[in-house]
Amino acid sequence: MYYDEISKSYEELYGLEQTRKIQHVLKLLDEKPKKVLDVGCGTGIASDYFENYTGFDPSKELTKIAKEKKRKGWIFIDSAENFSTKEKYDLIICLTVAHHFQDKIKAINNMKIHLKENGLLILSLLKKSPSNKEVLEILKKHFEIETSQNEKDIFYKCKPKKFI
Numbered sequence: 001m002y003y004d005e006i007s008k009s010y011e012e013l014y015g016l017e018q019t020r021k022i023q024h025v026l027k028l029l030d031e032k033p034k035k036v037l038d039v040g041c042g043t044g045i046a047s048d049y050f051e052n053y054t055g056f057d058p059s060k061e062l063t064k065i066a067k068e069k070k071r072k073g074w075i076f077i078d079s080a081e082n083f084s085t086k087e088k089y090d091l092i093i094c095l096t097v098a099h100h101f102q103d104k105i106k107a108i109n110n111m112k113i114h115l116k117e118n119g120l121l122i123l124s125l126l127k128k129s130p131s132n133k134e135v136l137e138i139l140k141k142h143f144e145i146e147t148s149q150n151e152k153d154i155f156y157k158c159k160p161k162k163f164i
């Protein structure tokens with residue numbers, strides 16, 4: 001897997017870019033979320049920005065680095081399609097990950113299931129990603145969406161339809 005191979009230089013390559021995306025997410029929030037889940041968390045950079053943080057990633061090597069760096073919260077190995085936690089979350093973030101989903105419908109549905117009532121999903125994709133249209137069409141079935149952008153990504157702020 002690409003991310004296992006480049007794990008040692010992941011933060012050097014992408015750290016600043018991904019931090020800017022987390023800062024964009026913070027600007028989109030109306031209130032401080034209590035429980036946060038980071039889907040495809042990489043090395044868990046976002047854990048520095050939230051108090052109650054859980055993250056997972058299918059890359060064993062990236063999660064290993066998260067542990068070495070003693071990132072706070074619970075970080076485990078899993079995929080968006082298959083993860084299952086007893087908890088539900090006020091905020092789920094999924095930054096520059098969805099183009100990797102093997103099964104986009106399953107992954108997005110699974111994230112929705114893990115949101116609390118009135119919870120929020122913020123998903124971003126590279127502006128240039130060919131998956132944008134497909135992902136947006138799936139999101140629209142489940143969520144009311146506000147769109148914004150930073151220099152690299154397009155962000156979908158998603159509120160579940162049944163809670164509106």
Ligand SMILES: C[S@@+](CC[C@H](N)C(=O)[O-])C[C@H]1O[C@@H](n2cnc3c(N)ncnc32)[C@H](O)[C@@H]1O
Binds near residue numbers: 014018043044097100
């Ligand atoms: C560009 S990195 C972004 C990582 C992290 N969100 C960040 O901001 O640093 C893409 C990540 O998606 C993860 N990924 C790939 N397929 C996935 C899947 N099916 N479910 C969850 N994460 C996945 C990769 O292992 C990688 O860590």
